[in-house]
Amino acid sequence: MRASVVIGLCCLLIYNANLRAITAGDTYPARYLPFAILQYHTIFFDPIEKVAAQGRGDGAFWIVHRPGRHTFSLYPIVVPVLIAPLYIPAVAYLHLRGWSDARLDRIARVMEKLCASLIAALSASLLFLLLRRRAKASIALLLTLAYAFGTTTWVIGSQALWQHGMAELMVIGALLFLTAPCTAPRTLAAGLLFGLIAANRPPDVILAAALGICGLYWAGRRRAALLAAAAALPMLVVMVYNVRVSGNVAGGYGLLGHAQFFAHPLFEGIAGVLVSPTRGLLVFSPFLVFVVLVWRYVPRDREERNLTLAISVAVVLHILLYAKADWRGGLSWGPRYMTDLLPFLMWMLVPVVTALRGIGRVSFLIAVGVSVAIEAIGAFAYSGSIDDPIYANDRGWQYHDLRAAWHWRNAPFIASFRHGLAPADLAVPVRGSFDGIERNGRAASTIIAGEEAFAAGWALAGDATPAQVSVMIDGRQSVTASTFFDRADVRRMLPEASPSGWRIPLDTAALAPGEHHLTAFVWPFAEGEGQYLDERTLTVRKAALPNLADFRQAAARLRAHQQAPGYWLTAFTSEPRFHEPRQEMNTFLTALLVDLLDPIAANAGLNDTLQRARLHLTRQIESGGLVRYHGLPDAPGIGTLGCVITPDTDDTALVWRIAPASDRSRLTAALATIDRYRTREGLYRSWLAPRENYQCLDPGSDPNPTDIAIQMHVIMLLSQVRPPAGRALCDALRPLINDDRVWVYYRKTPLIPILRLPDLRRAGCELTLPESRMQTAIPEQQIWVSVAKLLGNSSPDPELIRTVLRELARNDFALIRMNPPLLYHNDLTASVARYYWSEDAGYALWLRLYEEYEHSPNATPHG
Structure with a gap:
């Protein structure tokens, strides 16, 4: 015994x-x-x-x-x-x-x-x-x-x-x-x-x-x-x-x-x-x-x-x-x-x-x-x-x-x-408070859909700053904060406390009218389990109807921002926030805008604008059929708005599909070059040159990656010119869809991959992105992810679309100007960080969403 x-x-x-x-x-x-x-x-x-x-x-x-x-x-x-x-x-x-x-x-x-x-x-x-x-x-x-x-x-x-x-x-x-x-x-x-x-x-x-x-x-x-x-x-x-x-x-x-x-x-x-x-x-x-x-x-x-x-x-x-x-x-x-x-x-x-x-x-x-x-x-x-x-x-x-x-x-x-070892999270007491919802710096329990709002509070793991705080909305979606600030009131109560304050922006435009339950969890360790902090209730009211004048204004800005040669400029920053941006010219943005605006060009009065853009893109095709990110090596903007960069698969595939040259022999040559950079897995690499011949590149850990959006754009081209090859690429990509190796330029911002899903379906390639990949690592960008998801939804909620449209158009499109869509970034393992934004892509997405609302069977007519 x-x-x-x-x-x-x-x-x-x-x-x-x-x-x-x-x-x-x-x-x-x-x-x-x-x-x-x-x-x-x-x-x-x-x-x-x-x-x-x-x-x-x-x-x-x-x-x-x-x-x-x-x-x-x-x-x-x-x-x-x-x-x-x-x-x-x-x-x-x-x-x-x-x-x-x-x-x-x-x-x-x-x-x-x-x-x-x-x-x-x-x-x-x-x-x-x-x-x-x-x-x-x-x-x-x-x-x-x-x-x-x-x-x-x-x-x-x-x-x-x-x-x-x-x-x-x-x-x-x-x-x-x-x-x-x-x-x-x-x-x-x-x-x-x-x-x-x-x-x-x-x-x-x-x-x-x-x-x-x-x-x-x-x-x-x-x-x-x-x-x-x-x-x-x-x-x-x-x-x-x-x-x-x-x-x-x-x-x-x-x-x-x-x-x-x-x-x-x-x-x-x-x-x-x-x-x-x-x-x-x-x-x-x-x-x-x-x-x-x-x-x-x-x-x-x-x-x-x-x-x-x-x-x-x-x-x-x-x-x-x-x-x-x-x-x-x-x-x-x-x-x-x-x-x-x-x-x-x-x-x-x-x-x-x-x-x-x-x-x-x-x-x-x-x-x-x-x-x-x-x-x-x-x-x-x-x-x-x-x-x-x-x-x-x-x-x-x-x-x-x-x-x-x-x-x-x-x-x-x-x-x-x-x-490695999992954290001993039961040994660390969690303390904190979910103070509530803030609007304009004040506590609020009711807001209008689209208004700027924040979930706020403080949290500690012992006396230390926790790994993160997450707020779950209605048990279905989460927003997270991993940066904390000092709170004087907490410091007075707990002198040994580390920075504990947290403030998480809420995408209220994506919330349907009605009552919503927000629950805060604290993660003492990044690899541990979230611990319950508290719950709050938020009531969301309907936003006003979208305005036809806003539609005209967004289209007018796209026309005004187009440069004389036919392209639009892209902003870039060195950190994942829109702060002190600089500008460059690249073929990618212009091709993307043509794709986005083409379905609504006539209604928006943008036919001539897109024609100029297509002519510009066609002129970027070189004698060997390839296209460079910054355009032709002898373009006027080289040295100021770009550099002589190595030709790439992505821009070549985009331009040949959207604005092909009349000389089809150049397409044959381009496809032959692209084929040489096809991996054993059946995917296509980014850069169309050997490593020793790279120009104006800062490669990451994989000097020539097979990014997911590049594969999507190649599939869209091949479905038109070589359908069997397009189907083969689709089949090769499907089992790797959640592999980190293919999430190189969109790991923090999945906007483009989400937008391309309907295009791929029309091309005969049915892909499903894991839900974990359809989230942005930058909370302020969540509204743009919501826009992309709405555009890809076969039956989107008209009320939700209306809310998003009003939020984006509020105060003369202030949100688009101050927080434009983050389209992509460079390889995160490169020596210098680059994040690429576009106000014009924001207007294009707004116009597309407005058109979606207009054609919704349950939409409320506006005056």
Whole structure:
């Protein structure tokens, strides 16, 4: 008994050594509901929903919303009810310090980790006692340590309140009773555990059934009825709860479950569950491969033999069940679905390990060591976002692409190792305030769509400046601040505090009229998890109708800004803000403006303007068919508005599509040159010359990159002149769409790639940009990203378009003049930074959006 206690205490210490929790939305009900149970005497989320939803509102999948009824947990209620007594000190602490949402969230995170680690440590302690009934102390200790640190017990069971940790504890408890002499109290306790195992996690009914069958033989005729009644009690209670709160005997699962969940190929699933690099049980815990030898060591004792047979059948059925499901198991470490049956496997290993000698024993010890090393990487380095590549090609419940789960580079223990140690964020207290929404320097709770507004407050991680603050709007979009300023009021209150003030601009033009919920989160560390700060409500009112006079004014400015030769000038800065810009001439902007304005040229009175622009572009085509970014080497602006620069793929493709020369032999020559700079992957490089012949270039880490927009522009050209080559390039680009290597000139501003998506669709190339790539790193540019998305939307919201138009046109287009679109930047790894802006592109985008509004079937007519 003493050894068991020592094992449990050591496990508890090691499980908490990383000073962080590894959680997911699945564990939030168990994290928060004990507070509702103890403080508000309810099993519903209603009184704590704001915190429990973590800013996601209706998008919090772990909370089930039913109109006019309580909000409740998607998952079974067993874990939060059983652990609620452990939360009594936490509730008392909150009463002592003051009950606030931020403090509740902080304490809930700590309590989740402590309770999960306590459950896992207790299961290891009891497992040792169980194994001692079959093996000597050394074997029992070895297998207990393998279970505690060489399986998902460590990274799943001990790090968050998944159902799996409680399932392990209850299975071990049930086995302890079944391997002890049968008495009435033990029969009652065993029956309750059987029922709780099934009620805690419905798929574990397989495990409960195996134990229950053995339990009936163990209890005998005298106590079989008691065992069955005890098992039925918790299941009946949970079913009554399910029916009362959800109207479905299966609870939240029954309301939101998908039939396709168990519609995956069986044999591929078996392989995925057992040997895939990302979820394979035998990959993460290779010592478990020795379980296959169990049939060489069949127990002589009849009861042990029957128990081994029953749990072996349960193991097989458990594997088959999850093989038919999406065996990846969400954003979670390793073979999570196999965690519940680990006690069975450890029980089965006892005679095998006892019999091992020589090389067999050494092999087993090595396998245990490898397992512990893998789990240690998970405990100290893994976070759920590391698994994002495994799901990158999924499309909701309709389509699951499992291929990425078979790539070794996506194995969590390999990917986590590359990321390094995860921060110990539970060791750093977060403090701060979400002061509210500011408009014109004053607090505001209601604004007109398009008005300038800021979310403001302060935050500290300990006494240090946090990595960032993020404000989530309606659980769907986030805006972030990573720069902080000194706040005198905070400094007076906390003299040791670092800069803590934050102020985040809000793109109110993109907010639909009505009430919006803004939730602030603080990241103590860049690689950690955001911690809840507070929530505010903002009401947005409709903007006025767009004005026809503004349309004419925007078109007039485009005509006025066009230079005599037919081009428009581009502004550039050395930092990602529009400050002290200088000007240059390049062919890219003129080509872009022709593309943008062509659909509306007649209505805007810009036909002659675009004709002049096309003539200018055609004149930039050299004898070999190539085009340079700054135009012809002998152009009048060379030396003042540009330099003699190396010809490039992007401008060549743009000009030949928009303003081709009559001599088609030059196009043939240009395509031949471009083909020479095609990579093995099928993409096209930027510069059309060897490195030693570069002119006026400051290359980055990749001196000749394959940027995404360049590929898009080449596809658009090839679709007209060489359709098979265009389709081949589209197919080559699609799997690399989220690769950092192709996000060279648009990493901070995805405006052009977003705008090109409809053009590509018309060219027969359907591409989808990852949502993470359709965000700007510069908050002030968010309105332009919104414009690009609206133009690419097949059915945009007229109200939203109207709001954006009014915001951009306000005060004589002040926003366009002071914060024009950032179109692209140079390679961020180059020695000198360059960011390229265009006021004229802003007017062109406004005109296009105005035209979109005019043709919207639900638009409100203007006078």
